[in-house]
Amino acid sequence: MRRRVFAVLALLGLALCLAFPILRFLGRISEAGFRSGLLAASLGWFVFAPLWRLKPKKNRDAPTIPRRTSCRGRTGSPAPSRCRRR
Numbered sequence: 373m374r375r376r377v378f379a380v381l382a383l384l385g386l387a388l389c390l391a392f393p394i395l396r397f398l399g400r401i402s403e404a405g406f407r408s409g410l411l412a413a414s415l416g417w418f419v420f421a422p423l424w425r426l427k428p429k430k431n432r433d434a435p436t437i438p439r440r441t442s443c444r445g446r447t448g449s450p451a452p453s454r455c456r457r458r
Contacts, residue, residue, distance in 0.1 A: 378424035385416030 392413060396406040 375424060375428075378420045382417055382420035382424045385413045385418075385420060388413035389417055 389410065392401070392406055392410045395401045396403070401409070
């Protein structure tokens with residue numbers, strides 16, 4: 373739920389970063405309004421976009437998936453160093 377809120381706020385900031393220069397070009401807002409609006413929209417984008425993209429911490433109590441112990445690598449990839457013959 374929190375990620376969705378951050379996504380909406382980040383995309384809103386990005387949309388406003390695109391809208392303010394267009395509005396200024398069309399003469400709909402003053403230069404002072406353009407500067408303060410673009411500053412707020414930029415701060416919103418740069419604050420909420422990283423928060424949106426962060427992955428939540430894993431639950432430490434959750435069961436883990438066992439690692440593969442086979443020495444056969446994928447096709448075309450070399451075998452891991454612990455499996456090479458000496």
